[in-house]
Amino acid sequence: MARGFRSHDCIEDQYLFGRGSKCNYVLDDPDDRGSNKFRIYSKKHFRIYRDGSEVFVEDYSNNGTFVDGILIGKGKKLPLVNNAVLALAEQRNKVFVFIDLMFDDQSTLPKELQEKYLLTRRIGTGVCGEVRLAFERSNCKKFAVKIINKKNFQSEGTATRNAKTEIEILQRVDHPCLIKTEDFYQTDDSYYIVLELMEGGELFHKVKSQQQLNESIAKLYFYQMLRAVQYLHSNGIIHRDLKPENVLLSSQDDVCLIKVTDFNQSRILEEAVLMRTLCGTPSYLAPEVFTHASTTGYGLAVDAWSLGVLLFVCLGGYPPFHESFGRQSITDQIIRGEFTMVQSKWKHVSDQAKDVVRKLLVVDPSKRMTIDEALLHPWLQVTQVRGSDTRRKRGRDEGDEEEEEHPAKRSQALPRGLL
Known part of the structure; x- marks a missing residue:
């Protein structure tokens, strides 16, 4: 902090700094009011404010505000981190040091x-x-x-x-x-x-908060997942860990772009090569991962199974395989392909949506519906989408007046390369 300035505890959400008398922090020398040395500062020079858990400084001055030697620019902002040095009017005129009491050392970073x-x-x-x-x-x-x-x-x-x-x-x-x-x-x-950065967070949290997704929204997300996995497979990449935590949403809105992430368990497949390792999240693993990983191996069909589990969770609001279901372990349930669509949870879900789930959760990978076949399923075709949306509307709670938008219209908001 430069001589003539005083420390200031930033407790409120924002503070305005400048020569003006209405500022929260007036840039003036208490012992020499109106000193010419402070004329280089603007009446409203900069603002410090909190947005969530982040702190920013916004520059209001024509003469400039600098953070660690970098000019912010009038009308622009930069985040503040611990020990950031603020200079006013000139890069060498270092006035404040921002001390973050929630300090997190970044010196170990590259x-x-x-x-x-x-x-x-x-x-x-x-x-x-x-x-x-x-x-x-x-x-x-x-x-x-x-x-x-x-x-x-x-x-x-x-x-x-x-x-x-x-x-x-x-x-x-x-x-x-x-x-x-x-x-x-x-x-x-x-x-x-x-x-x-995907501002909407994980699909997992949306399903958890809503219990069950509206079928038309689940369809919108699932279509995008299929396209993503189809692209991976066409490039010889098997994901191996598809689950709600690894599907990110672009916004908090229901109608939004999704992105598949986390390729830490993924592998690039050479032609005719089968995987022979046991990895992924157990409740989303395909039967052949348990039964053939150490022998004949497994291939791209494991991702189709995982997407089937994912769709089941989105539509039903609960996992198809869980230790609380019967006396069998999760592994045994998966190997047998035994799951139950509870009537109270699935009564408003269309028959075609259920058909997609059942055809993806087929134990024999050679008989399981492929990603390409899933994209051609009637449930994902525009002519059938309209009918399924109509049926879903009839099942809505009385008093819910929100109208559902046709998926063909929704697709206009998505990048052209997706369709």
Whole structure:
């Protein structure tokens, strides 16, 4: 803090700094009121404000506000992190130091990452590490940074292999329903993958909060999942861990773009090669992963099964295979392909939607519906969509006046490359 200035505890959500008497913090010397040395500051010079758990500084001045030597620009903003230095009017005129009492040290991050991005709060965790919200310094654009800690693996070789495969896949794929990678960095201890941020969060949380998705919304999401997986398979990539936690939503709105993410368990298949490892989330694994992983192996059909489980969860609001169902273990239930569509949960779901679920949850992978066949199923055709929406409307609660939009109309909001 420069001489003549005083400390200020930022307790409220926002504060305005400037020479003007109406500012929360008046830029003036109490011992020398009206001093000319303060004339370089604007009447409204900058604003510090909180948005959720992040803190930003917005520049109102023609003379400029600098954060760690970087000019913000009038009408623009930058996030503030612990020990950020604010300079006013001139880059050398360092006036304030922002001290974050929720301080999180970023000195361990790769230098190139620190120079381009500001990492803030944690927005997700997993077996491999965590996901942090980040801002690009140049324009304040939001990103998600996936941090993979090599020490969280039994062997560093496993971490390196999985991370390198994930990075290779992320850099190879280009589809509107697959998460995009922006940058990649690493240290001796960790990998840092910078990804586009999906503001709507995980499909898991939407299903959990709504219990059951409206059939037309489930159809919209499922169609996009099918397109994403179809693209992966056409490029020789098997996902192996499709579940609601790995499907991200672009917004909080029901009608939105989805993206499949998390390729840590994914593999790039060579021609005629079958997988022979047991991995993924148990309740979403196909029967052949348990029965043939160590012998004849398994192929792309495992993703079709996982999508069947995913659709079941979206439409029914509960998993088809669970330890609370009967005396059999989850593995035995999956191997036998035994599940129950509880009448009270499925009475408003169309027969065609149920047919898609049943044809995907076929134990024999050679008889299971493929991704291409699923996309051609009548439930996903426009002529049938209209009828199923009509039936769904009749099953709605009395007094619910919201009209459902035709999926053909919804598709107009999606990137053209999706259709």
